[in-house]
Amino acid sequence: MRVLVTGGAGFIGANLCRLLVTLPEVESVTVLDDLSSGDAANVADVGINLVRGSILDREVLAELADGATHVIHLAARPSVPRSVKDPVTSHAVNATGTLFVLEACRRAGPGRMPHVILASSSSVYGDCPEPHKHEDLPTRPLSPYGASKLATEAYALAYAGSYGLPILPFRFFNVYGPLQPAGHAYAAVIPAFVSAALKGRAVTIYGDGEQVRDFTYVGTVARVLADAAVRRVTSTTPLNLAFGTRVSLLHLKNALETVLGRPVEAEFLSARAGDIRESQASSQLLLRRFPSVRPVPLDEGLRLTVTWFEKTQGATTH
Structure with missing residues (x-):
């Protein structure tokens, strides 16, 4: 190949x-x-x-x-x-x-x-x-x-x-993980959350935080x-x-708090034009073609992502 x-x-x-x-x-x-x-x-x-x-x-x-x-x-x-x-x-x-x-x-x-x-x-x-x-x-x-x-x-x-x-x-x-950049205006939600939290800043949530994503x-x-x-x-x-996970942005913030072992503050701003309220996949066709695939759970993926950000930002969770 x-x-x-x-x-x-x-x-x-x-x-x-x-x-x-x-x-x-x-x-x-x-x-x-x-x-x-x-x-x-x-x-x-x-x-x-x-x-x-x-x-x-x-x-x-x-x-x-x-x-x-x-x-x-x-x-x-x-x-x-x-x-x-x-x-x-x-x-x-x-x-x-x-x-x-x-x-x-x-x-x-x-x-x-x-x-x-x-x-x-x-x-x-x-x-x-x-x-x-x-x-x-x-x-x-x-x-x-x-x-x-x-x-x-x-x-x-x-x-x-x-x-x-x-x-x-x-x-x-909503793919996330190591190597995903955070330091720009159009950063995806997970790297933006992780980077802000590691720097001791509030995470920014556009809308009420109840919008749902299928993080992979x-x-x-x-x-x-x-x-x-x-x-x-x-x-x-x-x-x-994607695998049909249903995670609101508020749940994501809570999951990040669990990984970091401390509270994470949030700042709520107006919803953005073009943003979708609910995005959750059916994985039936995917699993027919790829029956052996096993997705990494959100808590494990967040831990791996936080670890990478800690190394690249030189930050700690303490």
Whole structure:
């Protein structure tokens, strides 16, 4: 296996690369990343080939895809609030960038097209009232980010149907864990909570804190992605990559207090545009394809995340 990981210096990508290089089936791992949200330090000394470049650079993409047996497409412009502020850039990177990745893979030719795994998002469901978001639900994204991710998976499935490109689209739900950055305005909730708490600051909750998320530890995500690549799993529909956990932000704060062994203060601000009230996955389709996967529980994942933040921030919990 010669694997190309777009966005491989980012949070999920770097965790995946660290796993891929340990697998006997993997001959080489190449990362394409413009480092706009990733960090070269995340993959330093991991044993990968880092190419600094954009998925919008079609020449670079074509060269790298031509030598790959597998492409795991994780490069994206993340964040719902960021997309609300700048929808055009989110579309360019997430939708057009994905189209360029798929086209580079298609142009490898019959019998040489790489197996493609790519990341969509739970945000495609919008604020659907169904308690468990299953893949047959209508998709009604509330944000430009969600719309761009819906375009991502739609193009992927269209390329599978039109050109026979072997495709596996995943819908990620609130992935968290080591290497996830916290020090910016669009940080995800868990790294933002952990970083603030370790610095003795109040965590920021937008809204009343009763909004529900399905948090998935990055190590679990990496194992599923790697297994899918090794077995060349494909699907004619997107698959949720989450396990139906139901965690409110208030519960998350309480769980963090348990891990730290002390109270964590909270500051409540107005709800943000585009935020979804409830996001919880149905994992039935995922478990049919990956019956042996066992997700890391939230308390264990939080402990691992706190430990990583303590090392990188030089903080203590005392």
